[in-house]
Amino acid sequence: MSTEKRLYQYALTSKNMIICALILLSISVAAALTGPFIAKTIIDNHVSSIDEAWYPVEFADKSVDYKGTSYTRMGNLPETERTGEPIFIQQSGLTFYVTDVELPDGEKSYQDGLLQVSNANGVTEAEAIQLAPDQVMAFYNPEIRPIITLLLIYLGLIVGSSFFQYGQRYLLQKSANRIIQRIRTDAFNHLSRLPVRFFDHLPAGKIVSRVTNDTEAIRELYMTVLANFFSSAIYIIGIYIALFLLDVRLGFITLVLLPVLYIWMKLYRKFSVGYNRNIRSKISEINAAMNENIQGMPIIQAYNREPQTSTEFEKLNTEHYGYQTKMLRLNSLTSHNLTGVLRNLVFVALIAVVVGSVGGGWASFLTLGIIYAFVDYVNRLFEPVNQIVNQLANLEQARVSGDRVFELMNKEGISVDDSKMERPRGEVAFRDVSFAYKDDEYVLKNLTFTAKPGETIALVGHTGSGKSSIMNLLFRFYDNQKGEILIDGQNVKDLSPQALREHMGIVLQEPYLFTGTIASNISMENPNISRKAIESAIDLVGGTELFNYLPNGLDEEVQEKGSTLSSGQRQLISFARALVANPAILVLDEATSSIDTETEGIIQQGMESLKEGRTTFIIAHRLSTIKDADQILVLNRGEIVEKGNHDELMEQNGSYAQMYRLQKNQAS
Template identity: 65%
Template sequence: MTAGKRLYQYALTSKKTILFALALLTVSVAAGLTGPFIAMTIIDRHITGIEEPWYETTEQAKAVEYNGTWYIRETYMPDDAPREHEVQIAQVGLTFVFTEEPLPMDGAKSYNDGVLRVTVGDDMYETEAVPLTTQEVMAFFTPEIRPIVQLLLFYFGLMVVASFFQYGQRFYLQKAANRIIQRLRIDLFNHLSRLPVRFFDNMPAGKVVSRITNDTEAIRELYVAVLANFFTSIIYMIGIYIAMFLLDVRLAFICLGLIPILVLWIVLYRKYASAINHRIRSKISEINASMNENIQGMSIIQAFVREKDSADTFDRLNDSHYRDQVKLLRLNALTGHNLSWVLRNLVFVGLIWSIAGTSLGAGSALTLGVLYAFVDYVNRLFEPVNRIVHQLPNLEQARVAGERVFELMDKEGTEVSDETIPRPKGDVVFDNVSFAYKENEKVLKNLTFHAKPGQTIGLVGHTGSGKSSIMNLLFRFYDSDEGQIRIDGQDIKEISPQALRQHMGIVLQEPYLFTGTVASNLSLSNPAITREAMEEALRLVDGEHVFADLEQGLDEEVKEKGSTLSSGQRQLISFARALVADPAILVLDEATSNIDSETEAIIQRGLEALKRGRTTFVIAHRLSTIKNADQILVLDKGKIIESGTHDELMEQEGAYAQMYYLQNQEKSTASTAG
C-alpha cells in the first residue's frame, strides 16, 4: 500500500469532523461567491439598466418626473400595463441624454450638436436628443438607490455569516488534522516498543527521533495546511466554475482548460521534487543523528581536542542539506507564482480573444455586468490555484516523510502482550545454545549449563567471550539460532517477552536514569510499587544513608541520565530499582565495575539481600565480586572452558586462576605504588 493511501486511511479516522468542516466550507464558499452576482445585478439592473425603455405613467411609485411628465422603467411596470410613448436615456461617455425616439443600445454611441448616433455593424441610427443635467440624471437614478443599498446590505450580511462558517471550517478541519497526527505519532511510538533490540543496534537514535519528530511534523503540515488549502481551493474552484457556467457557457469552457494544465503541473512537479525531498529528509535524519552523537560524546570531543573535526563533519552534512534545499527552492521558484501569473494572463488573453467584437450593452448577450462578474470570477479563480501551487512543496515533503514513517512502521516487530505467567522458581537451563548477531559469525557455540533456583552464577571471560550475549538471549532481546533456553522446564520462546520480563530484573554497568525524580526512577511509574517499598529497597541495598543528603529525598529531581547524581548514587538507584520489582531472575552486568571501592563495599553488603530468593547471574569484571557464587562459568570465544566454584577453579589452576592471580597482582602493585 502506498504512503498516500495510508495517509488517506489515517484521514478517515476523523472523517466525521472533516465532513462537517467541508459542509461549513461549502456554505462559506457559496456565500462568498455571491459577490460578483450581486455586483452584476447592481451594474446591469440598476446602473446600466437606466438605458432600458421608459414609458409615460400615471403611477408615481418608482416613477421619475421629467418636464412635467412621469416616466417609469419597463422593468418596474406591471405585465398588463399599457406601453405608451416610449422614451430612452442613453449614456455617452460621462454625458446622459434624453430622446423620445428610442434607438438600439448595443452599438457604438456618439453625441454631437444635439444628435445621438448609434452604430451597429454597418448600420447607423440617429435621433435628436437633449443632454440631462446632474440633478436630472440623479432623479432618474433615484428609484435605484434603495435596491442598491439593500443589495449591498444583503451582501455584507452574507459576508458576516460566511466569516462564521469559515472560522468553523478552519477550526474543525485543523482540529481533525491535529487529531490524525496525534494518532499517527502514538502508533509510531508504540510500534517502536515492539521492535527488536537488533533494530536499534543498527539505527542511530538521532535518525529514529527524526522520523518521530521532523517527519511526523511534515505530515502534520499535510493535514493542517495542505489538505485544508486543497479542500478549500477545490470547493472554491467548483463554486467559481458553477457561477461561470451560469453567466456564460462559452467563456466558462475557455477557463475550464485550466484544469488539465493544473493537473499536469502537479504531476510534473511531484516527479522532479520527489528525489530532492527524499535527499533532504535523509540529510535531516543524518544531521539529527550527528548532533545527538556529538552532544552525547561532547566530553570525549573536548578531552581529545576534536572540536574542529566534529565541526567539519557537521558542516559537510549541513552544506549537502543546503545544496539540496537550494535545488528545491529553484524548482519552487520556477513552478510557483511566476507560472501561475503566466497562466492567468493566458486565460485573460483567451477571454479577450473570445469576446473581441462583441458589443456590450443592455440589449447584448454579454452585458457589462456579466463581463465584470466574469473578470471578477477569473481573478478569484487564481486565488485557489495559487494556494494549491504554494502547497505543492509541503505536499511533496509530507508524502516523502510519510514514506519514511511508514517504512519504520512496517519493520517487523512483536506485539506487546498482556499475558502474565506465575512467578518462576528460577530454574534456568541453556541446552546446546548457539547464536550469531551476524550470519556465520557465532558468538555463542553449543553452550550448555544449568542454574538451579536461588543459585548465583558468575560469568567471566575476556571481552567478546559472549557474557553479555547470554543475558541478551535470557531476556529475549534476541532469540537463539540453535538449542533451547528453558525456565522451569518451559522453552522461553513459548513465553511472550513481556510476560517473561515481568519476573526478571537487570542492573547494567552504565545505569540508565530517566528525567523525573528518584522515586519515579525506582518505580518506573508502576503504580503498584508503593513509596514504602521504594524506601525498603534502598535500605536493603544499604543505600539509605547515601540519599540522606538529598534535600528532597525520593522526590529529588533527576536530570537526563542522572547527570546531577554521582555514579555511586546512580548505581544504587539501579540496584534498588531491580530489587523493588522483586524479580525471580536477576542479572548484574558488571554492575560494580565503574564505581569506587567505598561505594562497591556498600553495594556488596546489600547484594546478599538483593540475591536472596532469586536466581542471579553476575557478569563480573572484578573476580572478587563472585568469589561466593554457587557456580562460575569461564567463557572464551563463545564456549564454556571452565566451570565450578571459586575454590574448585583455583585448584584447577586454569584460565580463571590466572585471571584471579593477575588481578590480585595488579591490585597489590597498585597498593605498593600508592
Template identity: 60%
Template sequence: MTTGRRLVKYALAYKKIIIAALFMLTISVVSDLAGPFIAKNIIDQHILGIESVWYETTSGNKAVEFNKKYYKREKYFASSERKGKPIRILQVGAKFVFVDQELKFDGQRSFQAGMLTVKKGSEEAEYHAVVLKGTELLTFYQPEIPGIFQLLAIYFGLLVISAFFQYGERFLLQKSANRIIQKMREDIFGHIQRLPINYFDNLPAGKVVARITNDTEAIRELYVTVLATFFTSAIYITGIYVALFILNVKLAAICLLLLPILYAWMLVYRKFASKYNRVIRSRNSDINAMINESIQGMSIIQAFSREKESKQEFEKLNHEHFKYQNKMLSLNALTSHNLVGILRNLIFVAFIWYFGGQALLPANVISLGMLYAFVDYINRLFQPVQGIVNQLANLEQALVAGERVFKLMDEPGENVSNERISRFKGNVTFDHVSFGYKEGEYVLKNIDFEAKHGETVALVGHTGSGKSSIMNLLFRFYDCQKGKIMIDGKDIESIPRQTIRNHMGIVLQDPYLFTGTIASNVSLDDPSITKDKVEQALKDVGAEKVFKNLENGYDEPVIEKGSTLSSGQRQLISFARALAFNPAILILDEATSSIDTETEAVIQEAMDVLKKGRTTFIIAHRLSTIRNADQILVLDRGTIVERGTHDELMASNGKYYQMYQLQQGSNELAG
C-alpha cells in the same frame, strides 16, 4: 499499500470531522462566489438599468417626476397597469440625455445642439434630446436605491456567512489534522516499543527521533495546510467554473484548458521534487543522528581535541542538505509564480480575444456587468491555482516523510502482551545454546548449564567472551539460533517477552536514569510500587548513607541520564529499581565495575539481602565480588571452558586461577 493510501486511511479515522469541515467549506465557497453575480445584477439591473425603456404613467410607487410628468421603468409595471408613451434615458459620453420617444435601434451615440444621433452600420437616426442635470439624473436613480441597498445587504451577509463557515472549516480541518498526527506519533512510538533490540543496533537514535518528530511534523503540514488548500481550491475551482458556464459557455470551455496544463505541470514538478526531498529528509536524519552522537560524546570529543574533525563532518552533511534545499528552491521558484503568471496571461488573452471579437459584431451587446463578473471570476480562479502550486513542495515533503515513517512502522515487531503468569521459581536451564548477532557468526557456542532456584551464578571471562550475550538471551532481547533456554522447565520462546520480563530484573554496567526524581527512577511510575516500597528498596541497598545529605531526599530531581549524580549513586538507584520490582531472576551485568571501593562495600552488604529467594546471575568484572557464588562459569570465545565454585576453580589452576591471580597482582601493584 501506497504511502498516499495509508495517509488517507489515517484521515478516515476522523472522517466525520473532515466531512463536517468540507460541508462548511462548500457553504463558505458558495457564499463567497455569489458576490460577482450580485455585483453583475447591481451594475446591469440598477446602475445601467436606467437606460432601459421608461413609460409615462401616473404618480405612484417607483414613479419619477420630470417636467410635470411621471415615468416608470418597464420592469416596475404591474401586469394590469396601463403603460403610456415610451421614453429613453441614454448615456452619451459623460452626459445623460432624455429622449421623448423609443429608439428605432441602438448603436454608436453622439449628441450635439440638442440632437442625439445613433448610428448602426449604414443606418443613422436622429432624435431631439434634453441633457439631464445632476439632480434630475439622481431623481431617475431614486427607484433603484432600495434595490441596490438590498443587494448590498445580501452581499455583505453572504460575506459574513462565508467568513464564519471558513473559520469553522479551518478549525475542524486543523483539529482533525492534530488528532491524526497525535495518533500517528502514538502508533510510531508504540511500535518502537515492540521492535526487537537488534533493530536499534544499526540505526542511530537521532534517525529514529527524526522520524517521530521532523517527519511527522511534515506529515502534519499535509493534513493542516496541503489538504486544506487542495480541498478549498478544488471546491473554489469547481464553483468558479459553474459560474463561468452560467455566464458564458464558450469562454468557460476555453478556461477548462487550465486543468490539463496544471495536471501536467504537477507531474513534472513531482518527478524532481520527490528525488530532492528524499535526499533532504535523509540528510536531516543524518544531521540529527550526528548532533545526538556529538552531544552524547562531547566529553570525549573535547578530551581528544576532535572538535575540528567533528565540525568538518557536520559541515559535509550540512552542505549536502543545503545543496538540495537550493535545488528545491529553484524548482519551486520556477513552478510557482511563473506557472500562475503564464496561465493567467493565457486566460486573459483568450478573454480579450473573445470579448473583443464579440464587441465587433453589431448584433451582440455585452453588458458591463457581464464583463465585471468575468474579470472577477477569472481573477478568483487563479487564487486556488496559486494555492495548489505553492503547496506542491509541502505535498512532496509530506509524502517522502510518510514513506520514511511507514517504512519504520513496517519493521516487524511483537505485540505487547498483557498476559501475566505466577512468579517463577527461578530454575534456569541453557540447553546446548548457540547464538550469533549476525547469521553464521556465532558468539555463543553450545552453552549448556543449569541454575537452580536461589543460586547465584557468576559469568566471567575476557571482553568478547559472550557473558553479556547470555544475559541478552535470557532476557529475550535476542533469541538463540540453536538449542533452547528454559525457565522452570518451560521454553522461554513459548512465553511472550513482556510476560517473562515481568519476573526478571536487571542492573546494567552503565545504569540508565530517566528525567524525574530518584523515587520515580526506582518505581518507573509503576502504580503497584508504592512510596514505602521505593524507600524500603533504597534502604535495603544502603542508599540511605549515600543520599542522606540531599536537600529533597528521594524527591531530588534527576536530569537526563542522571548526569549530575556519581556513577555509584546511579548504580545504587539501579539496584533499588531491580529490588523494588521483586524479580524471581536477577541479572547483574558488571554492576559493580564502575563503583568506587567505599560504595562497593555498601552494595556488597546489601547483596545478600538482594539475592535471597532469587536466582541471580552476575557478570563479574571484579572476581573478588563473586567468591561466594554457588557456580562460576568461565567463558572463552563463546564457550564454557571451566565451571565450579571459587575454591574448586582456584584448586584446578586453570584459566580462572590465572585471571584471579592477575587481578590480585594488579591490585597489589595499585596499592
C-alpha cells in the same frame, strides 16, 4: 499498504469533525461567491438598465417626472402596462441624453440637437435633449434603494461567511492535531515493540527525527495542505458553477485550466519527490549527528575534536542546503509564474471574444454585468489555483515524511502480550545454544549449563567472549538460532517476553536513569510498588545514608540520565530498582566495575539480600567479587572452557586460576 491509504485511514479517525468542517466550508464558499452575482445584478438591473425604454405612466412607485409626465423604466413595469410612446436614455461619456427612438450601440457624438451613433453598419442619428445632472439623478433615484438592499445582503453574507470560515478552520486544525497525536502515539508505541536488533543499526537521532520532524510535516499536510486543497477545490467547483450560470460558453473557455493543472501537478511531483526525500534524509542525519555530538561533548572537548566535528556537521548542513536550493529553484520556476501565465491567457481569450462581438455572434449578448462578473470570478478562480500550486511543495514533503514514518511503523515488531505467568522457581538451562548477531558469525557456540533455583552463576572471560550475549538471550532481546533455553523446563520462545521479563531484573554497568525523581526511577512508575517498598529496597542495598543528605531525599529531581548524581548513587538506584521488583532471576552485568571502592563495599553488604531467594547471574571482571558463586563459567570465544566453583577452578589451575592470581598480584 500505500502511504496515501495510511494517511487516509488516519483521516477517517476524525471523519465526523472533518465532514462538519467541509459543510461549514461549503456554506462559506457559497456565501462568498454570491458577490459577483450581486454585482452583476446591480450593474445590469440597476446601473446599466437606465438606458432601457421608459414608458409614461399615471402613477408608479418607481416613476420619474420628466417635463410634466411620469415615466417608469421598462424593467419595473409589467408587460401589459407598457403603453404609450417611450423615451430612451442614451449615455455618451459622462453625459446623458433623451431620445424618442432607441439607438444601436456604437461611437456616439452630439451636435446641434442631434445624437449620432457610428458603427460597422453605418451612422444612425436622432433628435436628443441633454439632461442636467439633477435630472440624471432623478432617473437613478428609483434604483438607489434596491442597490442599498443588495449591498446590505452582500455585507450580511460576508459576515456570515467569516463565521463559517472560522468554524471550518478551527475544526480542520483540531482534527489535524488529533490525527498527528494518534500517529505519534502509534509510532512511539511501535518503537517499544521493535526488537533490540533494530536499534543496533539505526542511530537514535534518526528515529527521533521520524517521530518528531516527519510527523510535524504530516501535521502540515492535514492542517494546511489538505485544508487548502479542500477549500480550493470547493472554491473552484463553486466558481465553475457560477461561470456556467453566467454563460455556458464562457464557462467552457475556462475548462482548459483543469487538464493544465493536472499535467502540472504530475510533472511537479516527478521532480520534487527526489528532492524532498533527500531533504528529509539529511535532516535525520543532522539530528543524529547533533545527538551524538551532544552525548559525546566531554570526549570531543577532551580530545580537541571541535574542528573535526564542526567540519563533519558543516558537510551535512551544506548537503541539506544544496537540496533545499534545488527545491527552491523548482518552486520559483512555478507557483506564481504558472498561475500568472494561465490568468493572462484566460483574459486574452475573453478579450478576443468581446472584440469578436463587434461583428455579431453570441458574444454580442454579453452585458457589462456579465463581463464584470466573469472577470471577478476568473480572478477569484486563480486564488485557489495559486494556493494549490503553492502547496504542492508541502504536499510532497508530507508524502515523503509519511513514507519515512510508516516505513518505521512497518518494521516487524513483537506484539505486547498482557498475559501473566506464575513466578518461576528460577531454574535456567542452556541446551546446545548457538547464537549469531550476523548470519553464520556465531558469538556463542553449543553452550550447555544449568543454573538451579537460588544459585549464583558467574560468567567470566575476556572481552568478546560472549558473556553479555548470554544475558541478551536470557532476556529475549535476541533469540538463539540453535539449541534451546529453558526456564523451569519451558522453552523461553514459548513464553511471552513481557510476562517473562516481569520476573527478571537487571543491573547494568552503566545504569540508565529517566527524568523524574529518585523514587520514580526505583519504582519505574509501577503503581503496585509502594513508598515503603522503595525505602526498604534502598535500605537493603545500603543507600539510605547516601541519599539522606539530598535536600529532597528520594524525591530529589533526576536530571537527564542522572547527570547530577555520582556514579555510585546511580548504581545504587539501579540495584534498588532490581530489588523492589522482586525478580526470580537477577542479572548483574559488571554492576560494580564503574564505582569507587567505598561504594562497592556498601553495595557488597547488600548483595546477599539482593541475591537471596533468586537465581543470580553475575558478569564480572573483578574475580574477587565472585568467589562465593555456586558456579563459575569461564568463556572463551563463545565457548565454555572451564566450569566449577572458585575452589574447583583454582585446583584445575587453568585460565580462571591464572586470571585470579594476576588480578590478586596487581591488587597487592
